[in-house]
Amino acid sequence: MSQSATAAAPGRSPQAPVLWKSQEMADRRKARYAADRRLQMYGLAGIIFALGFLAILLTTLAFTGYKAFVQTTASVEINLAAQDIDRTDIREANWRSIFRDAVRQEFPDLSRAEEREFFKIFTSSAHYLVRDRVLDNPALLDGTTTFHIPLADPLDQFAKGEVNPDLPEDQRRVSNAQLELYEVLDARGMISQPFNWGLFFNADSRFPELAGLAGAISGSFWALLVCFLISFPVGIAAAIYLEEFAPKNRWTDLIEININNLAAVPSVVFGMLGLAVFLGWFGLPRSAPFVGGLVLSLMTLPTLIIVTRASLKSVPMAIREAALGVGASKHEVIFHHVLPLAMPTVMTGTIIGLAQALGETAPLLLIGMNAFITSPPDGIFEASTALPTQIYIWADSPERGFVARTSAAILVLLGFLALMNAIAIFLRQRFERRW
Amino acid sequence: MTGFLLIFLAAAAVIAALVGIRRARRVRDSAAVKTHSRPIYHGLNAAIWTGVPALIFLILWALFKGPIIDMLVLASHPGAEALSESEADLLLSEIRQVAAGTIFKEPTPEVRDAAVHLQFLESLAVWALVAVAAALAAIGAYVGFRVVKTRFRARHSVERSITWFMLFSSLVAILTTAGIVGSLLYEALAFFAKVPIQEFLFGLRWEPQIAIRADQVAGQGAFGMLPVLFGTFVISMLAMAVAIPVGVFSAIYLTEYAGARFRAVVKPLLEILAGIPTIVYGFFAVLTVAPLIRDLGQSIGINASPNSALAAGGVMGVMLIPFISSLSDDAFAAVPRAIREGSFALGATKGETIRKVLLPAALPGIVGGILLALSRAIGETMIVVMAAGLIAKITANPFESVTTVTVQIVTLLIGDSEFDNPKTLAAFALGLVLFIITLGLNLIALRTVRKYREQY
Numbered sequence: 001m002s003q004s005a006t007a008a009a010p011g012r013s014p015q016a017p018v019l020w021k022s023q024e025m026a027d028r029r030k031a032r033y034a035a036d037r038r039l040q041m042y043g044l045a046g047i048i049f050a051l052g053f054l055a056i057l058l059t060t061l062a063f064t065g066y067k068a069f070v071q072t073t074a075s076v077e078i079n080l081a082a083q084d085i086d087r088t089d090i091r092e093a094n095w096r097s098i099f100r101d102a103v104r105q106e107f108p109d110l111s112r113a114e115e116r117e118f119f120k121i122f123t124s125s126a127h128y129l130v131r132d133r134v135l136d137n138p139a140l141l142d143g144t145t146t147f148h149i150p151l152a153d154p155l156d157q158f159a160k161g162e163v164n165p166d167l168p169e170d171q172r173r174v175s176n177a178q179l180e181l182y183e184v185l186d187a188r189g190m191i192s193q194p195f196n197w198g199l200f201f202n203a204d205s206r207f208p209e210l211a212g213l214a215g216a217i218s219g220s221f222w223a224l225l226v227c228f229l230i231s232f233p234v235g236i237a238a239a240i241y242l243e244e245f246a247p248k249n250r251w252t253d254l255i256e257i258n259i260n261n262l263a264a265v266p267s268v269v270f271g272m273l274g275l276a277v278f279l280g281w282f283g284l285p286r287s288a289p290f291v292g293g294l295v296l297s298l299m300t301l302p303t304l305i306i307v308t309r310a311s312l313k314s315v316p317m318a319i320r321e322a323a324l325g326v327g328a329s330k331h332e333v334i335f336h337h338v339l340p341l342a343m344p345t346v347m348t349g350t351i352i353g354l355a356q357a358l359g360e361t362a363p364l365l366l367i368g369m370n371a372f373i374t375s376p377p378d379g380i381f382e383a384s385t386a387l388p389t390q391i392y393i394w395a396d397s398p399e400r401g402f403v404a405r406t407s408a409a410i411l412v413l414l415g416f417l418a419l420m421n422a423i424a425i426f427l428r429q430r431f432e433r434r435w
Numbered sequence: 436m437t438g439f440l441l442i443f444l445a446a447a448a449v450i451a452a453l454v455g456i457r458r459a460r461r462v463r464d465s466a467a468v469k470t471h472s473r474p475i476y477h478g479l480n481a482a483i484w485t486g487v488p489a490l491i492f493l494i495l496w497a498l499f500k501g502p503i504i505d506m507l508v509l510a511s512h513p514g515a516e517a518l519s520e521s522e523a524d525l526l527l528s529e530i531r532q533v534a535a536g537t538i539f540k541e542p543t544p545e546v547r548d549a550a551v552h553l554q555f556l557e558s559l560a561v562w563a564l565v566a567v568a569a570a571l572a573a574i575g576a577y578v579g580f581r582v583v584k585t586r587f588r589a590r591h592s593v594e595r596s597i598t599w600f601m602l603f604s605s606l607v608a609i610l611t612t613a614g615i616v617g618s619l620l621y622e623a624l625a626f627f628a629k630v631p632i633q634e635f636l637f638g639l640r641w642e643p644q645i646a647i648r649a650d651q652v653a654g655q656g657a658f659g660m661l662p663v664l665f666g667t668f669v670i671s672m673l674a675m676a677v678a679i680p681v682g683v684f685s686a687i688y689l690t691e692y693a694g695a696r697f698r699a700v701v702k703p704l705l706e707i708l709a710g711i712p713t714i715v716y717g718f719f720a721v722l723t724v725a726p727l728i729r730d731l732g733q734s735i736g737i738n739a740s741p742n743s744a745l746a747a748g749g750v751m752g753v754m755l756i757p758f759i760s761s762l763s764d765d766a767f768a769a770v771p772r773a774i775r776e777g778s779f780a781l782g783a784t785k786g787e788t789i790r791k792v793l794l795p796a797a798l799p800g801i802v803g804g805i806l807l808a809l810s811r812a813i814g815e816t817m818i819v820v821m822a823a824g825l826i827a828k829i830t831a832n833p834f835e836s837v838t839t840v841t842v843q844i845v846t847l848l849i850g851d852s853e854f855d856n857p858k859t860l861a862a863f864a865l866g867l868v869l870f871i872i873t874l875g876l877n878l879i880a881l882r883t884v885r886k887y888r889e890q891y
Contacts, residue, residue, distance in 0.1 A: 268869075305605075
């Protein structure tokens with residue numbers, strides 16, 4: 001390198017001695033080291049760009065999402081004993097008027113129009129919340145109970161500082177009348193912002209203040225369970241066969257190329273497979289976690305097979321030969337000795353594969369797991385959403401409250417992913433053997 | 436119901452195993468000669484005989500019960516043979532609703548009869564399933580117990596079953612590929628029967644929404660895929676423009692300049708970028724990057740679309756950084772030390788060694804990584820579904836909105852889809868194109884990487 005540079009230097013025949021101490025050479029050295037430093041800077045800049053993006057991504061999500069982990073509620077006292085409720089038919093009592101009478105006591109002198117605005121402060125399903133709590137615990141009918149009623153989304157956003165009260169009234173979704181009433185409620189100490197358990201225990205809803213992830217979490221859980229139950233045994237069996245039993249011929253080469261290619265097929269294509277084959281030809285139910293798990297397991301399989309094969313390969317030959325030497329059959333060698341030794345790596349790979357499957361969205365969209373479903377699924381054949389598809393639904397919803405909910409749902413999803421990866425890393429460090 | 440049957444089968448298999456082990460022990464203790472297999476294998480053999488045939492039946496039943504019942508019900512409805520596929524589907528769903536008791540309008544007597552027939556078949560199916568599964572389990576258990584003898588090679592029998600299972604498992608990958616190719620081809624051919632293939636391949640207009648209604652004839656060139664493909668190309672190139680320099684430079688820094696501790700911290704952090712689900716990137720692109728680019732465009736006097744190609748492509752590029760960086764990393768690490776040291780010995784600086792020696796030596800590996808990343812970019816779905824546009828346009832302006840193959844697939848297939856609509860079928864034709872492109876890229880990439888690895 002430096003030789004060719006010297007040779008190309010102007011006004012110098014190849015035979016002449018190089019004057020290393022000359023100014024020309026010093027400048028040249030300087031330029032060469034500057035080029036070296038520049039390359040180093042580019043590299044560092046690349047890393048800073050990537051990590052900076054990651055940091056901005058996570059902080060943005062945290063900043064938009066953290067507010068959805070609390071929910072503005074009003075404590076409303078309702079004297080149910082004073083109401084004339086048929087105890088044999090609690091469900092059919094006029095809960096709407098019971099609730100409205102109770103909150104009306106706060107402001108008895110409102111006009112009709114003002115009252116309408118006032119009721120809109122509370123979530124429109126408030127009376128169902130009261131009813132369901134009474135249904136769960138009929139003893140409440142005998143006394144006065146304080147109910148924590150979530151405020152409607154516009155007020156919730158206002159309480160969280162997301163609505164600018166200085167805007168003209170027609171440019172915000174909270175009316176001046178509502179703001180005044182809200183301030184009075186707040187002054188009376190009725191407003192609080194407890195942790196939003198509803199985010200985890202409510203199912204989806206059109207109203208942001210009531211929407212939660214219960215359906216999505218259980219849908220994802222069932223889908224991952226199906227995915228695990230299929231891909232884990234099938235993946236291990238396939239890997240063992242290809243690594244230990246299969247003859248080396250054109251067929252096994254074909255299978256191998258095939259598996260490597262499947263690992264790189266776009267996920268949306270797997271979704272089309274699920275739609276055309278599982279839903280179209282086999283007539284399996286739409287939106288079901290079972291079908292979702294089936295598609296996800298087909299996607300996870302190649303990765304799992306590749307990981308398992310690598311870990312089987314890393315078990316030393318000596319172990320196989322020792323077992324064969326004392327008279328074990330080939331199956332016994334593998335299932336009693338090789339596989340247990342490879343298992344920690346396989347488990348790590350499985351968990352990482354499942355974590356990838358948990359974040360997959362496109363195939364689940366195509367098999368209809370983006371439906372609007374207001375109750376968690378009872379089983380793997382019930383229609384349901386999954387965490388990533390729920391994020392997709394919420395991200396598409398126009399209400400202001402869903403922006404924070406979407407970020408919060410993403411944080412929950414990332415939390416699950418971090419947990420799974422932490423388990424995988426723990427398993428790797430605790431149990432993996434280096435040969 | 437299926438869940439209960441599965442639990443029942445599992446329980447039956449466990450019981451069969453326990454009984455088999457007991458019998459084998461008795462045989463072993465009472466016989467004068469040595470038994471071939473240990474009792475556990477006799478037990479496992481009995482369990483396999485009890486559980487597996489019934490399980491296979493259960494799976495086949497779950498897959499084929501629906502279509503068979505539908506067929507029988509349709510056959511019982513007079514005049515159903517003359518119906519087209521979608522009319523038959525409508526009729527079936529009407530019958531199903533009547534059978535389920537949710538009636539919106541007064542059904543015709545034929546439909547009512549068919550509904551009764553459907554209910555009868557459904558209940559028959561449940562009983563048939565239970566009866567056949569139980570019978571299979573019982574027969575299997577009987578066979579499993581009968582063969583418990585001193586000379587019976589139960590271990591061989593069990594190992595044979597396991598080998599069969601392993602063989603079947605390794606075929607699942609082939610079956611998956613066959614399923615993908617088969618379903619895509621089948622639906623795509625149905626599409627080409629409605630829209631000529633040259634229209635699809637060379638048409639310059641993509642307006643699938645026009646042909647929603649049956650009485651509307653699909654406009655000439657409404658299903659031309661070139662604009663969609665072009666949009667995919669634009670977004671992928673934008674993504675690669677971000678991912679290649681950042682990925683390769685950070686790989687250079689990590690392998691050649693960084694200390695061990697810096698590398699140990701930064702490399703896993705970079706990998707996090709690959710572990711974040713794409714929907715998160717998509718949401719981030721819509722929430723933060725797109726408005727940013729819009730403002731940026733306005734400040735330099737360009738009217739940027741709210742879902743500009745730049746937002747989707749740029750964010751996708753960031754997602755691809757760890758792919759390129761870790762594959763380049765591997766490629767650099769695979770260059771032998773001797774080559775590096777030879778260059779140092781000639782007086783080259785580190786930077787010169789990297790540029791003139793390492794980079795050419797590692798180039799095939801890096802190119803392989805880039806091709807894999809490109810195939811990912813083309814197949815990437817959620818980022819573009821959320822951040823890119825829906826209207827197909829041939830433009831190379833990154834501030835305009837373009838659409839991609841994957842966006843069109845998802846928008847065409849989301850919601851209720853019927854398989855005789857050119858809209859739905861067009862998505863499968865696009866899927867076929869996508870599959871062929873990514874498959875080609877993957878094959879080339881894997882070959883490049885492998886060829887390179889053999890060099891040293």
